[in-house]
Amino acid sequence: AQSVTQLDSHVSVSEGTPVLLRCNYSSSYSPSLFWYVQHPNKGLQLLLKYTSAATLVKGINGFEAEFKKSETSFHLTKPSAHMSDAAEYFCVVSDLWGKLIFGQGTELSVKP
Amino acid sequence: NAGVTQTPKFQVLKTGQSMTLQCAQDMNHEYMSWYRQDPGMGLRLIHYSVGAGITDQGEVPNGYNVSRSTTEDFPLRLLSAAPSQTSVYFCASTQKDREGETQYFGPGTRLLVL
Numbered sequence: 001a002q003s004v005t006q007l008d009s010h011v012s013v014s015e016g017t018p019v020l021l022r023c024n025y026s027s028s029y030s031p032s033l034f035w036y037v038q039h040p041n042k043g044l045q046l047l048l049k050y051t052s053a054a055t056l057v058k059g060i061n062g063f064e065a066e067f068k069k070s071e072t073s074f075h076l077t078k079p080s081a082h083m084s085d086a087a088e089y090f091c092v093v094s095d096l097w098g099k100l101i102f103g104q105g106t107e108l109s110v111k112p
Numbered sequence: 113n114a115g116v117t118q119t120p121k122f123q124v125l126k127t128g129q130s131m132t133l134q135c136a137q138d139m140n141h142e143y144m145s146w147y148r149q150d151p152g153m154g155l156r157l158i159h160y161s162v163g164a165g166i167t168d169q170g171e172v173p174n175g176y177n178v179s180r181s182t183t184e185d186f187p188l189r190l191l192s193a194a195p196s197q198t199s200v201y202f203c204a205s206t207q208k209d210r211e212g213e214t215q216y217f218g219p220g221t222r223l224l225v226l
Contacts, residue, residue, distance in 0.1 A: 032212050044217045051212030098143045098206045098213055102154035
């Protein structure tokens with residue numbers, strides 16, 4: 001069975017500094033992995049996805065994630081945080097039938 | 113394309129009342145699903161459907177029914193609402209192609225059960 005663990009429930013960074021949101025997954029086969037962002041009282045927006053092509057995946061708004069099979073990780077990074085990046089971020093794994101398993105979420109705060 | 117639409121946006125129910133959350137998509141996706149979002153728990157799968165006439169249970173199906181009579185619509189029914197069903201509900205449809213899968217989420221329905 002698949003599972004996903006987001007290692008931090010809350011991350012706080014200063015504007016202009018790097019962002020690292022950590023995600024580990026468990027899967028019995030090569031997974032599809034996603035990062036979604038949810039701004040307050042809004043729906044979910046897809047940031048990026050990994051589906052067994054390039055291990056370094058570039059997404060929207062300057063975010064990227066690297067799939068590391070040996071570490072079963074799919075951490076989300078951004079070189080320089082912006083105030084508008086403050087939101088909740090979800091790491092997600094998809095099973096063979098397209099069902100999504102969500103991590104518990106990481107709330108990102110950005111200080112001016 | 114309108115994408116995935118959900119109605120209503122917000123609903124207040126009394127314990128024991130029934131209601132249907134509507135979900136529709138105009139992208140001809142076969143796979144649709146319902147999730148609930150609760151603080152600190154991410155999104156959890158309630159029910160899903162792999163095509164018209166086919167539905168199955170997800171992680172938290174109790175208290176909810178679904179049907180899929182058409183490709184476009186996937187309503188979620190609460191037969192007898194309970195305070196524990198206070199949550200935000202998201203409907204999603206999935207596109208599968210050569211590049212893998214992409215899920216499209218609706219804007220959500222915020223439900224309060226008193």
